[in-house]
Amino acid sequence: MTRIAFIGLGNMGGGMAANQAKAGHAVSAFDLSAQALEKAVAAGCRAADSAAEAVSDAEVVITMLPAGPHVRAVYANEVLAKAPGSALLIDCSTIDVESARAVAADAKALGFRFADAPVSGGTTAAEGGTLAFMVGCDEADFAAVEATLDPMARAVIRAGDHGAGQAAKICNNMVLGISMIGVCEAFALAEKLGLDPDRFFEIATKSSGQCWSLSNYSPWPGQVPAAPSNRDYEGGFATAMMLKDLKLAQEAAAKSGAATPMGAQAEGMYALFDRLGGGGKDFSAILQLFRGNLP
């Protein structure tokens, strides 16, 4: 039994914290949202009054927050200020590489072990304990990070040193953002050509058009039971979050000199969908834009 502080109990963090509690760990949980905190308590966590209180006697701190500024603030004001120096700190949020490296440097200067460990897999995998973690940490710390993440994971892979987990994540999500748009365009064309969308799904999932966005997360309702398309695109991975990740990829591409024209196109499409009101919907809802339906 490990004392774990879990900060950020949203779409992803809620299921992840629940799996740590289910594995028998003592999870002290905190979120700014009272509703998120209540859910975590129902799943076996203890509610803390603040992030500072949650981390105060933690052996492990796990954070799952929206973006870089949240992570920088929570670590600077609460985690690094209040957690015991022996605590292992793991940030699972998707953030920019610079923020991850800056937080790691601050943590290391104070003697903490730190890992950036963003995830792939979505809310279903967060609930099912089947996320893929991409880890940036000192090699010597990886065994402890891997053991800690195990109740939430189907795979834990060390990408390299601090920041490497975030680098792997933004590259992976650029693939995801682009592939979802490809799948949506194909559904929109199939519909115009008079194809039955379910028949197209059956064919493409057995053909070379097969990919995760189609087979595991189809944007067309009724094809993949767990997909957000069956819940009016609620929950899941918000368009605004996908847009954030594609912006991170474009910033990284500009800084490093990589050519990523399809990533830039995808960023523009999600920005338009966000501007039209789709930011809170799962990113697969962009299908409706291609079908001419506004959110």
Ligand code: NAD
């Ligand atoms: P979310 O908005 O549902 O959850 C974030 C939670 O953090 C919210 O409940 C919010 O209240 C809380 N929070 C914000 N600031 C806080 C603070 N200072 N103290 C305590 N709590 C605070 O987002 P999510 O979908 O769970 O995503 C979390 C991270 O995981 C993001 O970086 C996202 O890019 C990444 N991610 C999401 C998915 C997905 O499918 N949703 C998949 C992979 C990665």
